[in-house]
Amino acid sequence: MxxxxxxxxxxxxxxxxxxxxxxxxxxxxxxxxxxxxxxxxxxxxxxxxxxxxxxxxxxxxxxxxxxxxxxxxxNSPVPEFHPSASPPVVAPRLFDIDDVVQDVMRHGAVFDLYPQAAMPEGGDKWVPDTLQRALGRALRQQKERIHAYYDEPEGHYELRDVIAQRLRYQGCQTVADDVVMTQGCQHALLLALQSCTQAGDTVAVESPGYFGTLQLLQALGLRVIELPCHADTGLDMDALADALQHWPIKALVISPSYATPLGSCVPLSARYRLAELARRHEMMIVEDHIYMELGWSDEPRPPMLSLVPERVILCSSFSKSLSRALRLGWVIGPSVHSHLLHLKHITVLSGNRFIEQGMADFIQSGEYDRHLRRFTHQLHLQKNALLRLLHQHYPETQFSHPQGGLCLWWRLERNVDTLSLYHQARQHGIVITPGIMFTTQALYHQCLRLSFAHPWTLERRRALLQLKQWM
Amino acid sequence: MxxxxxxxxxxxxxxxxxxxxxxxxxxxxxxxxxxxxxxxxxxxxxxxxxxxxxxxxxxxxxxxxxxxxxxxxxNSPVPEFHPSASPPVVAPRLFDIDDVVQDVMRHGAVFDLYPQAAMPEGGDKWVPDTLQRALGRALRQQKERIHAYYDEPEGHYELRDVIAQRLRYQGCQTVADDVVMTQGCQHALLLALQSCTQAGDTVAVESPGYFGTLQLLQALGLRVIELPCHADTGLDMDALADALQHWPIKALVISPSYATPLGSCVPLSARYRLAELARRHEMMIVEDHIYMELGWSDEPRPPMLSLVPERVILCSSFSKSLSRALRLGWVIGPSVHSHLLHLKHITVLSGNRFIEQGMADFIQSGEYDRHLRRFTHQLHLQKNALLRLLHQHYPETQFSHPQGGLCLWWRLERNVDTLSLYHQARQHGIVITPGIMFTTQALYHQCLRLSFAHPWTLERRRALLQLKQWM
Missing domain, CATH: 1.10.10.10 (Winged helix-like DNA-binding domain superfamily/Winged helix DNA-binding domain)
Known part of the structure; x- marks a missing residue:
């Protein structure tokens, strides 16, 4: 200057x-x-x-x-950016997700605009070699007994212990015995919802919100109520307070830190308010914690589990922060622990001990934290690069400005239908995630989720610009 | 002679x-x-x-x-041995499994009378080293992409292909695209039941029958009707035919080959009759196929899937035949395939590709079949040794004579309560599986399941004789 x-x-x-x-x-x-x-x-x-x-x-x-x-x-240049023109809150109801959307959802977890892009030669690796080595070592060490006996339904003790430790750093009072390992975060969400609801109950969700949750709610026969979110600060707590006055909301599914698709983050004061609402209305909070460690802001972001442990079931996994292949997730709900354990046991019996052992070693060696520092830095750069590309090539559109996570929310011109855009782009190997997937109310037609989880190589930049021709 | x-x-x-x-x-x-x-x-x-x-x-x-x-x-020396004195068929009903039994069930998957026994030195290994090597190779080969992307919800193609091939040898017309990989057989059973029933529906089960199924039925809010079984020939088809006349049975869960706990095997003619009943009454058959490859009889045992594919959902895994640590199961239901795939996707998203790849390589190399031949031979010897021990030391008791599987059913004197026996034995590190776990009707108090999955080392023989003092 x-x-x-x-x-x-x-x-x-x-x-x-x-x-x-x-x-x-x-x-x-x-x-x-x-x-x-x-x-x-x-x-x-x-x-x-x-x-x-x-x-x-x-x-x-x-x-x-x-x-x-x-x-x-x-600050965000569009601080008042609402994901849509403030969708009206609709009364709780059962719903169907139509087949087209189901099909899109099945391919929606990709988080890559152009999955066929080559991994950058000699560039940063997605996972460090040390992970591979830790798994290989665990595989060789754990010889006979692991094949002959099932693992404890809770999962491997050492891994549960390091997970509990990390949560203690975030302000929770978690110990190893609170943790139940699952086959990823989706499985954790399933167990969490089953442990605190019954078919016909009402569950509140963020709108736009994670489609995997919507699919689970449908499968479990739960009524859904969608609550509006701010692109920056997440769930509208006034709307929640109001809904709690009107309807018997049994549980709320929320990602307080870097929710998909908005990348929003609930500020500290709103977290305290949410804790208070949960206590007063005896509502369970299913806290999707999966993006928590992928933020580049260092503001205090205490998990809801630290604020109101008796009303929270925290769900997470290493799928977004490290590897989608490990299938290692966990669920922690102090007030429903034995129910969670039982549900884990009857749904999948037990987990894979050598992968759990390998991951525990990987974390204890400090390699996971080294990986996280490198990875979040890289995500921050990729997010900035994406914002620059959008500013430059799509100046008429709006987008959220996440402080963490893997994606942002992009609102196109009013007359663009992102579901058609999805189908056209897919023929060219380009994968966007249309807005309609993040709601049960047929909202967000002109919105989509855009990932910055991968480097903006020439191929991906081209893919982003190509979208223009089908809008 | x-x-x-x-x-x-x-x-x-x-x-x-x-x-x-x-x-x-x-x-x-x-x-x-x-x-x-x-x-x-x-x-x-x-x-x-x-x-x-x-x-x-x-x-x-x-x-x-x-x-x-x-x-x-x-022939069996007690050919008329019924698991109990022909329990009366009780009308379908919802049920609760009490907490004590739940707790026993949690530890019930052990399949070893004395789990703390040392593995025999220099003896046969539980799994061949080649499995370890195949997994290690898959881990090294599948580098970056598997961590960055989720596996297809169906699971790894090559593994599905070899599984389909093995089923074709058994007479099914299965192709790779019919197979959905799951996190073990329990997970497969969950998906199967969810795909063909709704809360409140009636499901028939074998009595005595696998407790994991009973836990699932309870969790899914299904009504159960228990049907009597013969120790040799399994489900009583007359009882089933009669029950189908009286009640709207939506599905039957059955292990036609070497069911746990009886080790019974449904004869060919009864399989045809079952297929006919399923067709006529539009009943789904959830076929638990997990012990199929652990038999030492070479009589024809066509899976129900080969006889009436449109009414069967086959569930299986490698947990009993190879390793409990891999967490590799599958579910095949041609008439509900897309529903199964959807349920797999929303319950656990995807599987672990490198384990699936490693297992596919292991099978294709012929090592799995070599292992199976060795393992079933060993099981046959261990079963015979157990029968000799029982004949010799417990001549007053009755037991089933399985032609495959990992266990037999043991009926003690009428005044013995095997749940008390369980608690007493457990204090000494001895694990039996009390009869009450295999029913929702408080039957089989004097029965228990006894495993022959492990070699009868001195420690295990001692454990078996020790039971006497608590009877």
Whole structure:
């Protein structure tokens, strides 16, 4: 940034303009931290008052966001972006997902715009070699007995122990014996819903929300009520409070941190409010925690499990943060623990001990954390690159600005139908996830989920631009 | 056998007596083939008529069994042994499994009388080293992509292909695309039941029958009707036909080959009758096929899937025949295929591709069949050893004489309660499976399931004899 000469009361406007330009031209991305006040004073040779004045102006314009004791950050350029024009809350009801959507859902977990793209040569690996080695070692060590006997239904103790430890770092009071290993997060969600609901009960979900949850609700004969979400702050707690007044909501399924498809993150104050609502209305919270470790913000994000443990069933897995092949998930619900264990036992009997052992070793060696640091950094860069591509090539559209996770939510022109777009793109090997999959109410026709889980190689950039021709 | 001199019409009685003694003193075990007529003529220097006469006598005494074109076999010494005194058929009903039984069930999958016994030094291995190597190779080969993408919900093509091939050898018309991989057989049973029933429907089961099925029926809110079984020939088809006249039975869960706990095997003619009943009454057959490859009889045992494919959902896994750690099962239901696939997808999303690849390689190399031959031979010897031990030390009790599988059914004196026996034995590390677990009707108190899956080392023989003191 060039210097701004100190010329009376206009100086702060000049400084503000420069920062505004930097943001609007995409040099700084939403979530980036603005240089410190001290740094701006020095680099622009202005007084402390001028810098603060400029930042206040930008704050009023909602371009920057002040965070106590942390400084100023670039805000989302569309802070009022709602995923749709505030869908009306519809009363709880049973529903059917039609076959076309079911079919799309089956292919929807891909999280890659162009799955046939080559892995970048010599580039970063998706998983470190050390994972392979840890699994191989566990396979060789665990010889005879694991084949002759089933694992304990809870799963391997050491792995449950390191998972509990990680949750303690996040503020939970979890111990190994609270953890029940599952075959991935979807299986965890199934057990969680079965443990706290019966067919015909009402369950609230985020809208737009994860389609795997919607499929489970349908299969279990549960009534659904969709609640609107903000692209930045997630579930609208006012809408939830209101719904709780009107309907007997047995459980809420929510991803407080980096929900798919929005990438939204529920702020601290809203988490406290949610805990209070759950307590008052005796509602269970099924907390989808799968993206928790994939954030690049370091704001406090206590899991709901730490705030109101008796009303939470936390579900997670390593599928998004490390590997989709391991099939290692877990479910933790202190108030329904024995029920969860029973359901795990009768649905799949037990897990794969050598994979659980290998993963425990991998975490304990520190390799998992090294992988996470590298991977979240890479995701952050890929997200920024995607935002730049969208700003540049689709300036008329809107998109969310996630602080973590693997995807963002993209709203196209009003007359585009993303389900047709999906079918056309698929013929060319391009996979988008149409908005209609994230609702049971036929909303979000002009929206879609876009992944930034993979590097923006030439092939993927081309695929993104190709979409234009079918819109 | 010493020679019998040909002395007029008494000779056949003498020959019969010798064979009878051999059987009753345990030198020949139920299921063993009697030497051929030609061989008996030569070894005893008697005429063909004398041999046939002797065998006819033994057949009338139900000590031997003639099988067309195959010869004579030792019959069960208690051919009329019913698992209990013919329990009355009780109308379909919802049921609860009490907590004590639930707890026993959780530990019931062990299939080892004395799990803390050391693996025999230098003895046969439970799994061949080649399995380990095949898995290790698959792990190294399948590098990046398997971690970055979910497997197809159906599972790995090559493995589905070899599974279909094996079923074709058994007479089914299965192709790879009919097969849906699951996380073991319990998971397959869950999907099968979900695909053809709804809460409140009536499902028939074998009595005594596999407790994992009973747990699933309870969890899914299904009504159960228990049908009596013969220790040798399995489900009583007359009882089934009668029940179908009276109640709307939506599905039957049955293990036609080597059912747990009886080890019974449904004869060919009864299989045809079952197919006909299923067709006429539009009843689905959930065929638990898990012990199919663990038989040592070579009578034709066509899976129900080969006889009435449109009404069968076949469930199986490698857990009993190879390894409990792989968590590889499958479900095949041609008439409900897409429903099964959908349920697999929403319950666990996908499977572990490198384990599936490793297993496919292991089968294709011929190693799995080599393992099966060795393992079933070993099981046959262990079963015979167990029968000898029981004959010798518990002569007053009755037991089934399985032709395959991993266990037999043991009926103790009338005043013994095997649930108390279970609790007492467990304190000493001995695990039996009390009869009450195999019913919802509080039957079989004096019965238990006894495993012969492990070698009768000194420790296990001692454990078996120790049971006496708590009876």
């Amino acid at each position: 060039p210097q701004v000469k100190d010329q009376g009361h206009y100086r702060y406007r000049q400084l503000a303009k420069q920062i505004r330009d930097d943001i609007q031209q995409g040099r700084w991305q939403p979530g980036d931290q603005i240089p410190s006040v001290r740094h701006l004073m020095a680099s622009h040779q202005v007084s402390r008052a001028t810098v603060l004045h400029a930042l206040q102006l930008l704050e009023q314009e909602a371009l920057v966001l002040a965070r106590p004791r942390r400084g100023y950050f670039v | 010493p020679q019998v001199k040909d002395q007029g019409h008494y000779r056949y009685r003498q020959l019969a007596k010798q064979i009878r003694d051999d059987i009753q003193q345990g030198r020949w075990q139920p299921g063993d083939q009697i030497p051929s007529v030609r061989h008996l003529m030569a070894s005893h220097q008697v005429s063909r008529a004398t041999v046939l006469h002797a065998l006819q006598l033994l057949e009338q005494e139900a000590l031997v069994l003639a099988r067309p074109r195959r010869g004579y076999f030792v």
